[in-house]
Amino acid sequence: MLNFKVNEDRCIQCGKCITDCPPMCITMQDGDFPVIQDESKCLRCQHCLAICPTAAISIMGVNPDNSTELQYELPTAHSMETLIKGRRSTRKYKKKALDEKTIAKLLETSFHAPTGVNAQGVFFTATTTAEATEDLRKEIYTKVSKLLSNSDFDENDMRFQYLQMAHKTYINHDIDIILRGAPHILIASASKNIPLPKEDCLIALTTFDLLAQSMGVGTLWDGMLKWCVDDFFPELAGRLGVPEDHEIGYTMVFGHPAVQYQRTVQRTPPKINLVRKF
Ligand SMILES: Cc1cc2nc3c(=O)[nH]c(=O)nc-3n(C[C@H](O)[C@H](O)[C@H](O)COP(=O)(O)O)c2cc1C
Structure with a gap:
């Protein structure tokens, strides 16, 4: 049982959970709220929970309020x-x-x-x-x-x-x-x-x-x-x-390292094949 639940007080019926679901197993019932009809198709990836802008979706007993909000938490591209x-x-x-x-x-x-x-x-x-x-x-x-x-x-x-x-x-x-x-x-x-x-x-x-x-x-x-x-x-x-x-x-x-590196190394030129037309 997936225990797919939609908090109807929070859901704004934007349909993002439906369009982002990889096996496309979520549907909107008659303009109502999202449901999973065929649970066997679900990958259990939780994309529905992750993409919901109002944290309205719970699946497999996971409370979306316990997830980390991503907006301010990601490292910068430079630090990566x-x-x-x-x-x-x-x-x-x-x-x-x-x-x-x-x-x-x-x-x-x-x-x-x-x-x-x-x-x-x-x-x-x-x-x-x-x-x-x-x-x-x-x-x-x-x-x-x-x-x-x-x-x-x-x-x-x-x-x-x-x-x-x-x-x-x-x-x-x-x-x-x-x-x-x-x-x-x-x-x-x-x-x-x-x-x-x-x-x-x-x-x-x-x-x-x-x-x-x-x-x-x-x-x-x-x-x-x-x-x-x-x-x-x-x-x-x-x-x-x-x-x-x-x-x-x-x-x-x-x-624990017993050595500390002070700077990045400089690699040989990368081997990259950029295809602009096919
Ligand atoms: C799949 C793999 C296996 C490796 N096995 C060893 C190993 O057995 N012993 C070792 O000293 N280094 C090992 N290395 C480390 C590489 O030698 C090292 O990644 C490479 O020299 C580049 O150095 P860097 O990781 O500091 O950039 C391995 C690295 C990879 C990716």
Whole structure:
């Protein structure tokens, strides 16, 4: 049941909820108030609630008065541009963990990222204590050591070359290249049964990345961690609580940065194809 409700004292019958509904499942009954006739078509995207100029619509029990008003709350284009250009991969972290409230805020907000067919199926697995991450780190290096001592691996496989280098650096210099000494790891996964599990995970992590950096939290997209928990030691993902039927979209590490960047970098010219006539 969608529980689609229109507050008739507030509704001005402007029809915006009708014209903005992606599956076009809202209709105006005989010049009366909006209704949803075929609930099975609804995407549960809440566009009807979001677009209503008088906060007259409630759906799925959501009270529009509890939503954030957008008019004065959006960051400026300049601050977004600075964030996008100024976010950097952090490869040095303070040992201290973030407080759980910050982690919850980051994950709960990132869950708002768009998902294909509004599936909302992205599942975040994050370590919340430095101790848990340290135990995982030790186990990863123990497993990498065993993997590398197995003569079966293909020396030309880039993943082995990187893991070999990381293992050497960890053993000889106590420097962690796989998790970059971060106090937290993050895995985004989703059921293989939703329409776009991989894309949804990547978009959610991109959202997490930008929000984290806007809050002074360092992040790193971590391909080496992905190889470990997805390609070589999937049992680790299982032990961390990633459901078995899930596809891992990608992995990151995050925490208080131990480095501070002072300015944006300057990229190579963008590769853009502008089509003016077709
Ligand atoms: C999908 C992906 C995987 C990455 N994997 C790693 C990794 O395993 N280790 C690492 O140090 N950096 C990793 N990076 C970080 C990139 O090297 C980094 O984004 C790039 O050098 C540009 O630097 P910037 O992020 O500071 O702009 C990864 C980035 C992406 C997007």
